[in-house]
Amino acid sequence: MKYDVKSEYAGEFISDAEIRETMSYAEAHKNDRQLIVSILNKARECRGLTHREAAVLLVSEKPDLTEEIFALARDIKQRFYGNRIVMFAPLYLSNYCVNGCVYCPYHAVNKTIRRRKLSQEEIQREVIALQDMGHKRLALETGEDPVNNPIEYVLESIRTIYGIKHKNGAIRRVNVNIAATTVENYRKLKEAGIGTYILFQETYNRVNYEDLHPAGPKSDYDYHTEAMDRAMLGGIDDVGIGVLFGLETYRYDFIGLLMHAEHLEARFGVGPHTISVPRLCAADDIDTADFKNCVPDEIFHKIVAVLRIAVPYPGMIVSTRESAVSREKVLELGVSQLSGGSRTSVGGYEHEETPDENTAQFDVSDRRSLDEVVGWLLDLGYLPSFCTACYREGRTGDRFMSLVKKEQIANCCLPNALLTLKEYLEDYASPATRLKGEAMIARLRETVPGKYVRENLCKYLGAIAEGQRDFRF
Numbered sequence: 156m157k158y159d160v161k162s163e164y165a166g167e168f169i170s171d172a173e174i175r176e177t178m179s180y181a182e183a184h185k186n187d188r189q190l191i192v193s194i195l196n197k198a199r200e201c202r203g204l205t206h207r208e209a210a211v212l213l214v215s216e217k218p219d220l221t222e223e224i225f226a227l228a229r230d231i232k233q234r235f236y237g238n239r240i241v242m243f244a245p246l247y248l249s250n251y252c253v254n255g256c257v258y259c260p261y262h263a264v265n266k267t268i269r270r271r272k273l274s275q276e277e278i279q280r281e282v283i284a285l286q287d288m289g290h291k292r293l294a295l296e297t298g299e300d301p302v303n304n305p306i307e308y309v310l311e312s313i314r315t316i317y318g319i320k321h322k323n324g325a326i327r328r329v330n331v332n333i334a335a336t337t338v339e340n341y342r343k344l345k346e347a348g349i350g351t352y353i354l355f356q357e358t359y360n361r362v363n364y365e366d367l368h369p370a371g372p373k374s375d376y377d378y379h380t381e382a383m384d385r386a387m388l389g390g391i392d393d394v395g396i397g398v399l400f401g402l403e404t405y406r407y408d409f410i411g412l413l414m415h416a417e418h419l420e421a422r423f424g425v426g427p428h429t430i431s432v433p434r435l436c437a438a439d440d441i442d443t444a445d446f447k448n449c450v451p452d453e454i455f456h457k458i459v460a461v462l463r464i465a466v467p468y469p470g471m472i473v474s475t476r477e478s479a480v481s482r483e484k485v486l487e488l489g490v491s492q493l494s495g496g497s498r499t500s501v502g503g504y505e506h507e508e509t510p511d512e513n514t515a516q517f518d519v520s521d522r523r524s525l526d527e528v529v530g531w532l533l534d535l536g537y538l539p540s541f542c543t544a545c546y547r548e549g550r551t552g553d554r555f556m557s558l559v560k561k562e563q564i565a566n567c568c569l570p571n572a573l574l575t576l577k578e579y580l581e582d583y584a585s586p587a588t589r590l591k592g593e594a595m596i597a598r599l600r601e602t603v604p605g606k607y608v609r610e611n612l613c614k615y616l617g618a619i620a621e622g623q624r625d626f627r628f
């Protein structure tokens with residue numbers, strides 16, 4: 156099929172021929188110093204790269220130029236995100252699933268995993284446990300099962316979550332990661348007030364995709380790949396894309412991911428709000444040894460760095476699949492959102508699961524509590540942020556992206572990060588974390604641009620210390 160970035164058909168905007176030609180082009184130019192230097196010079200303008208240019212950087216082999224790629228990724232990360240890291244937690248509602256994804260233990264024929272779906276009362280208790288940790292931003296996760304997890308169940312759960320007010324806690328942004336669905340259902344999710352709609356492509360290689368998804372509605376490559384287009388048509392303008400690195404060769408999926416981002420920008424005028432970079436990991440009946448494309452650390456780091464350079468605007472997300480060491484490295488190179496204190500089991504926040512209960516989607520590498528993760532980030536010089544302001548202020552889609560592209564969003568992000576960290580320190584932090592956090596706030600509040608914003612920030616910080624909550628810019 157011909158490649159057409161604006162097409163509504165998956166086979167045209169993710170053209171297999173274009174991906175293969177790009178791979179050959181990148182391979183042929185991997186030692187072309189002049190070309191690589193010119194791509195790096197273009198990238199320094201922070202307006203992004205084409206998938207072809209990015210593919211050359213990804214496979215380039217000159218050690219000194221690889222160092223330049225990493226240095227530029229650090230610069231761009233600093234320029235757009237400063238030292239802020241946005242915190243979130245996944246919330247698993249149900250692990251019933253009718254699909255056959257061979258890399259996920261929730262697949263329908265797995266009889267060893269215990270199936271569980273949370274009632275609204277159980278969701279309340281999970282959310283209170285999450286609020287008591289300090290979380291403000293959730294990512295809802297469910298398997299695909301029209302009988303057990305219909306859209307009505309997801310909508311009711313969102314209403315429940317937003318409705319819970321417990322002590323000073325509140326979930327202020329619910330992002331949703333559910334199966335590809337119809338324009339009408341996306342419209343309902345939008346009306347329910349979701350933040351970002353997240354759906355991972357898993358792999359962009361159609362043949363491999365069909366092998367990895369032998370049964371269930373998800374086996375329809377076109378329907379899955381065109382999901383973000385339907386989400387946009389349903390009015391959701393913040394969408395999050397990602398692949399599961401390790402299912403396909405990383406080069407193929409890296410190019411596919413960028414072509415997907417280019418497609419959304421070309422067709423709707425707004426690219427993805429976030430890009431996630433999960434890596435295949437072990438779980439229940441899933442053994443990574445069965446997958447020949449697993450991505451080693453040094454390649455994974457280069458993927459993150461080149462993505463940061465190629466698409467400077469979207470937030471980049473890493474999950475607790477990664478170890479603390481790996482997370483530290485990718486934070487430096489481009490990741491801007493992090494989960495903390497995560498449980499990947501259904502009902503795991505109220506009651507931590509024992510091995511024989513077995514409802515988790517994957518093994519968590521980073522098992523630290525949220526307070527430990529926040530303390531660790533502060534030690535590394537990062538500013539943990541619980542900010543959810545943009546979507547609540549109507550800064551979504553192209554409005555949000557135009558602020559990001561003009562580099563004006565940082566004027567909101569920094570004061571909001573300081574305000575939400577202050578709330579966290581007052582309500583949830585251990586004494587040691589509180590000490591470190593207060594020092595960070597004292598150091599950064601004077602650096603906030605604009606006298607008016609600085610004055611209000613100081614006023615709001617004082618009000619938070621006296622018990623008021625939920626200020627934002």
Ligand code: SF4
Pocket residue numbers: 252253254255256259260261262263297298299334373
């Ligand atoms: Fe179901 Fe999602 Fe797991 Fe596939 S990846 S089996 S759709 S929960």
Ligand code: SF4
Pocket residue numbers: 241540542543544545546564567568569571
């Ligand atoms: Fe995200 Fe907007 Fe808050 Fe910045 S101000 S951290 S972009 S929600």
